[in-house]
Amino acid sequence: MSREWPLWEVFIRGQHGLSHRHVGSLHAADAEMAVLHARDVYTRRNEGVSIWVVRSSDIAASSPSNKGPLFDPANTKIYRHPTFYEIPEEVGHM
């Protein structure tokens, strides 16, 4: 077993934010300690109303080498952006 504490990713919901946002990472022995550390490290300036922590090793991520097949095909499909529709005057600002 490693002598280092595992890495945790920290997500904070801001005072006016809609969703939790990733703010950084830290080391802690378990989830309880990770929340306490997150409070001390990432909410010192009144940033948050809620904290999530998750083990970094539990996050499944896309592979950087797979970037082309995953994302490039969307570049040429401009019709997926809803910018070609004419909005009737009476609808007003959307």
Add this chain to the structure above:
Amino acid sequence: MPSLPDVAQADTADLAREAAAHGQGLHALSPGANQAAFFEVLLQIGDTTLILGHRDSEWCGHSPTLEEDIALANMALDLIGQTQLWLGLAAEVEGKGRTADDLAYLRDAWDFRNLLLVERPNGDFGHTLMRHFLFDIYHLALLQALATSSDRRVAEIAAKACKEVAYHVERTSNLIVRLGDGNDESHRRMQAALDALWPYVGEMFMADEKDEAVAAAGIAPNPASLRAAWETTVRNVLAAATLTIPESKFAHKGGKRGIHTEHLGYILADMQFLQRAYPGASW
């Protein structure tokens, strides 16, 4: 009086109201003597948070992990912030035109009224945490009682500090259990810290005539009244931490009367140097 926090105990609130109703406000009795007692009790609280805050700050850049380093610095800042309020009020009560800074930086050791516990050297990280834990449980109980003080200024400062100290209690209790019930090495260090610091807990609950006068006026609790609840909480946490409380009832005392160990002198030399060498320096 501000609205009482949920944590306030009903009986202390009742006592304070009763005292106020019977006209036992401090100003109603002999004002001079009672103001002096009030001043002393404010120094006991403010000097204790000042010295412990300074001790915490000594860890800055030296803690075992980055996260703990920031956490300890946060606690130091909480305590120094509370000190500004307590010593500010002490200066106001004293009425001699001194400020919180004057009291912090321009008094000598014999004028300090902090508990001997908080001037103990930091020792290892476990030792620092054990000292903090033993103090935090007392500190929260004290503040909860002060939040019902018959003096509005005291009640307001205490209500603000309660939230900070409730977090200190959560943090240090958590770490005491982890380290006490950790591996052989951490257990040994935590037990050694408890054995070394236990003789310094008794002073927190000792009451002299000043404490009694201020308690009678409903301004602060009688320190002795805080002991039973403190013992219950401390015993529960230490049991979970698999640590053994020493048998001895011996208690060092003197801090509240200005009789300190040599350690306070070193703290003050470090803390006060700048103001002593460059009077009035600011930044």
